[in-house]
Amino acid sequence: MELKLAGEKLLLSEEKIIYWSVQQTAFIADLHLGKTTHFRKSGIAVPPAIIKAEIDRIENIISKFRPKRIFFLGDLFHSDLNHEWNIFNQFLEQHTKIEFILIKGNHDILNESVYKLSHLKIEKEPYQLNPFILSHHPLKIDTAEKEIINLCGHLHPGISIKGKGRSYLSLPCFYQDEKQLILPAFGRFTGLAKIKPKKGSSVFAVLNDSIKKIV
Incomplete structure (x- = not known):
């Protein structure tokens, strides 16, 4: 679904990313890589194949959109250094023509020397x-700055859609307000935080193969 913000056209994709075609730039938030290993160390059974599946999803985005630049809007890596970082780093080394930029979030706690390598x-x-x-965190933007829009993550927004009878479907979503x-x-191993849309806001639910405006 195409959305026009601050005079620019942005594509909200069912891959749960934003693509800015004029700048050949993709925005991705809250991957939380490393989380599966973190849980396994705590004795919680989590399939080790999740890390490969997440990186395959990024590979598909690269194949589909051909970005020259990808911004990670925080919480790229969930925990302390573990082998999942090596897997992700190998992925980066296979795409040296793409500029990867991390806007650090609260879970991005690796030592600076690790990032430098x-x-x-x-x-x-x-x-x-x-x-x-x-x-990474939603910012408070001065409403007087009419042409400034904050792109961010952190909240893991989700919305509930009523189905037949008393059934509800919870879906991830893009959440937009004025600024x-x-x-x-x-x-996909992150959970959702249900949002209560404010007056004047918009909610775009992520379906399997499309984006649907709910509010």
Whole structure:
């Protein structure tokens, strides 16, 4: 689904990303790589194949959109250093022609020396990319700044859709208000935070093969 913000056309994709075609730039939030290993160390059985499946999804995005630049809007890697980082780093090394930038989130706690050894550029929030401000956490934007929109993550927004009878379906979603567009969590091992849309906001639910505006 195409959305026009601050004079720019953005594609909200069922891959749970935003693609800015004019700039050949993709935005991805909240992968939480490394989380599966973190849980297995705690004795919780989690399939080790999840990390490969998540990276395969990024590979599919690269094949589909051919971006020159990918921004990770925080919480790329969930925990302390583990072998999943090596798998992700191998993926980065296979795509050296793409610029990968991480806007650090609260879970991005790896030592700076680890990041320096990877094909990954690190930036702190807020990061200016006119006419957008990139961050992990949702920012408070001065309403007087009419052409500034905050692209962010962190909340893992989800929405419940009523089905037949008393049934409900919970779906990840993009959540937009006047100055902000919050991305759904890309990682599938993250959970959802149900949102209550405010007056004037918009909710775009992520279906298997499309985006549907709910509010």
